[in-house]
Amino acid sequence: MSTERPVRPDWVTIPNALTLLRLVLLLPVCWMLVDKGPDALSVILLLVWASTDWLDGMLARRLHQTSRTGEILDPVADRIGLIGIVVSLALTGLLPWSVLLVIAAGDVVATALAGREAMRGGIGVSRIGKVRTAVLMSAVLLLAAAGAWAPGVVPAVLVLMWIGVALHLLASIGYVVSARSVPADAR
Secondary structure (H helix, E strand, O other): OOOOOOOOOOOOOOOHHHHHHHHHHHHHHHHHHHHHHOOHHHHHHHHHHHHHHHHHHHHHOOOOOOOHHHHHHHHHHHHHHHHHHHHHHOOOOOOOHHHHHHHHHHHHHHHHHHHHHHHHHHOOHHHHHHHHHHHHHHHHHHHHHHHHHOHHHHHHHHHHHHHHHHHHHHHHHHHHHHHHHHOOOOO
């Protein structure tokens, strides 16, 4: 009788399950925001959605369940989720479409110029990338909350959103520079 435990596949982790939950939760959150505008339930679900981004990373470290799959899945879920929420908030009229255009442009450029190196594991998430994500997630949550309960605060929250957009562009540029600085023989 063998006492060895079977090795679990890289993708089978609690943090990855939480990241997948974040993707699934995106559909009802976006639908609720677009269908009737921000309300208490959509803001609460948006809070749960945003908090899973912090929680999956924390659990991965604490449970020693970091994985290459998680390193790829988490930022992809962040990008898809953020774009979905931004589109939903733009459709409700709370957010200018220009925010979506700038975020999408940064993502397209970073993916085109640094995506291969990132997928290979040659570059990791930067500190500015983490701050950018926290600011943008906070901004969309606060914008939905302001839309539901305090419309007069929307202009102030939009300032935070634009700070997040600026950080997004800086992070995108940083990823491209990092990818381009990897020696050719290491690629």
